[in-house]
Amino acid sequence: MLPGIFYFYLMFIVEHLGRLPFLATLWHSTIARCARLWTLISRLLGRQLWLSLETQAEKDTKPPTPPRHIIYWPIPGSWQRKEHPNWPDSSFQIPENVPHGTIYYITKGKQVGRGATAHVEQLPSGHIVKYPKSNPYSPKEEEDHRRDMRTEAEIYRKMGDCPYIPRLIGWDPESCCLTLENLEKGDLATYMKETAWIPAETRRRWALQAAASLLALHKADVIHCDIAPRNFLLNATLDLHIADFAGSSVAGSTPTIAAGPRFQPPGWSWHLPAEKSDDIFALGSVIYFIMVGEEPYPKLLEEEVRELFRDAVFPDVSHLICGAVIRGCWDGTLTTAEHIVNSLTTLYTTTATSQADERLRD
Structure with missing residues (x-):
């Protein structure tokens, strides 16, 4: 009730004061200044909103911060379907939602070793396979892993049929995958x-x-x-x-x-x-x-x-x-x-x- 009465009296005063010449001039000047001030405030608010939208857009498009530690999580490869025919298809698929710092990969065989740059597994054939670790957080590091695998393949080719190194079975330059003789002990x-x-x-x-x-x-x-x-x-x-x-x-x-x-x-x-x-x-x-x-x-x-x-x-x-x-x-x-x-x-x-x-x- 009070706000309505207050508004009525305010409009009455404005209407009657506006009839006095000097007050009318002052009133119009004040209204003009308020209008300019409001325009300025609106522009500032609009600019701030635009900057906030730009910042949010940058956050949405900026790649995630590299994690301090990376966890490589193996996903069973197709080679394990024969061993576990009752497993659902989801067991052989990489999840849609991947936690930050976790890298899923499809295995080629049973893990038999841990390398800084490569996965080391034993294939169903009995041979050993080495392939570079992926790293979507650092393309440079991932390429370094591939380069190291290319270096290893080059050395095996240079050594040829040497009795003091594992025998080279195969090399895939596309995936940088190295297949070697298994040394049982x-x-x-x-x-x-x-x-x-x-x-x-x-x-x-x-x-x-x-x-x-x-x-x-x-x-x-x-x-x-x-x-x-x-x-x-x-x-x-x-x-x-x-x-x-x-x-x-x-x-x-x-x-x-x-x-x-x-x-x-x-x-x-x-x-x-x-x-x-x-x-x-x-x-x-x-x-x-x-x-x-x-x-x-x-x-x-x-x-x-x-x-x-x-x-x-x-x-x-x-x-x-x-x-x-x-x-x-x-x-x-x-x-x-x-x-x-x-x-x-x-x-x-x-x-x-x-x-x-x-x-x-x-």
Whole structure:
């Protein structure tokens, strides 16, 4: 009720005051100013609304912020339909709503390994397949993964029919998918940790095969750059093969991978070109692992190991049959893989002869 009365009296005052000349002029001036002010406010509000719409549109079209962590979630491939005929079709399809940071992918086989840049699976045929990890959040990183797979395929082609690497079964340049021979006993690191007792003769054979495999790589102008027990594989007869060349250096190319501190020579840096001597040093740590069953200084932090190596303080190897060879890899007195192969061969021959002489004397 009160607002209606207030409005009536206000209009009465405006009507009568408007009849006075000077008040009419003042009134019209005030109305004009209010009109201009309202126009200005309307423009500002309209501009603010337009900016808000533009900002929202940018948010809608801007790609999502890359996640800090990516989760790769496997979706069963068609190869599993025979094993699980009762599974619904949805089990073999990527969901429509994908959580941020999750990347679904269709598997080609059973997962048998984890790689930084590739999925590693065993096909129903028994062969091993490696294919690059996708990454819609970073096209550059995804292309880096494909490049590493192309590098690995090139190395397998260069090596040809080498007895110290897995046999190449196939290569698809379109999908960058690599198919390899399956080495049944898996990687050296896992095998040694899961096996209670390994004969000394087997350990000596592994040391020689590791050196021979590195010699074959270096002769092909390949620097592995990640010589470590996990990158050596064992077949059914427990013969050692070197593998995983994604990120290696070929004919002087820049590597994209590196060994850990326990397998890096003093002064190693990403800013320095890859050298065969880097592989030689790492081979010393691998042979140490083969003989002892653990990496150098396993209880120390990586930075502590790096400082010890920088001061040329290495584990004691004087009690090991090939201790001098290990030490030669670490201190640089053995400069080539060929020197290591020859040293081990001579050592084993001498040791076998000495043992035979002792048996004859007995």
